[in-house]
Amino acid sequence: MRAVWIFLMAGLLPTMVLAQGAGERALAEGEAMMTDAQRSQQRIDQLDDATRDALSRYRQAIQQKDQLAEYNQQLSKMVDSQRSELEDLQAQLATIEETQAEVVPMLQRMVRSLEQFIELDLPFLEDERADRLAQLQALMIRPEVTVAEKYRRVLEAYQIESDYGRTLEAWRGALDIDGNQRVVEFLRLGRLVLFYQSLDGHMQGYWNAEAREWQTLPAGYHRTLAQGLKIARQQQTPVMLRLPLPPVSEQGAAQ
Template identity: 35%
Template structure:
């Protein structure tokens, strides 16, 4: 069947229209696809930015958590340090109070020790003159010690009390030593027999003269020959340490009237 020219023309026109429509549709689809690809690309970029923000936020959060733990540790450490500081401050307050008390005590003790040394010096001057050089030197040492800044008040006080204790012990123990005393108008070295503070006697090395300290007249007096043997025996007994096992007679001055 042959188509008429008009029909063919119409058919060709329809086909052209369809082709134009298909072409237009294809162009539209391509544009839509391009737009979708652009949107997807933009969305992907946005997602990448979001992922970057999330990662950064996670890092920042982890750092924040770490900082919180560090801050908590520092706060605990600061509390411990503050407790130590408070305890040290209390200790310092106690030390300051103790130092103030010690200062007050030292201000009271130093005059007391001065009076004790002066009293000891006066006591030795009035006492029986045994071991006089030794006792006077001890007092001189105490006075020097009291003026030394490198010696504590406690050490000074201990030495003063020790000197008084030595003087106290002199009154109970017998003792022998050599000394120089006036004998027959001249000074001679003699053997001294000290019986506490009860008697202070001497015997010349040749055993021919004896004497005793008279506390009332405060001078040495010569004794009769009858005391030579007892004093010699007393010297021997004390030197051998047999005081508790022997008995000997010595002259004793009568008690002084008050």
């Protein structure tokens, strides 16, 4: 019985070896299949990742496209608005040019009228007023100066001249009396009358606008004029003064 068992075991050995080899091959094939499956899964995962990336880029492209479309729409509105504003500005510039064409000659006429007015007015502050007038005349021909600035300066000069008619003023200056230059005191009552009095008080007179010359006053006006000079310089309280006034012409009465 022992020998037979050994025989049988010996007979089964090749079969077991063959079975073991088949199992190993099957195991190797299984491992290879698993490896292939894993590789396939990796490729699938990679393809899936690539697909997701492509989808993400596509969505981003769509979003950028929508944003660009919205931006272009806003830009188009801005361009239309700016074009409309430009047309309005061009229309305004055309109006301004027309206005300037009308205003500039008017300002030049105003300057000429001011010059004539000063020539016919009482002869006071002649240098100051002549300088102001010369500056205006020079300003009118300067192209870089705006019409608005020219207009402002002309109105300013008119305002200054207008203020002279409401002020009482005294100053010292030179006056030609009988061919001799003498220093005298001047007293201006608005634009109504202009007096002078010598420093020693011995001579006094007034400007005769109708005759366009200086005329003397009697010595009786010495004290009155002296008081007027003090009042103008705020050295004395204002009081009623008896001063000669020029006759009113028919032309002046009509005005």
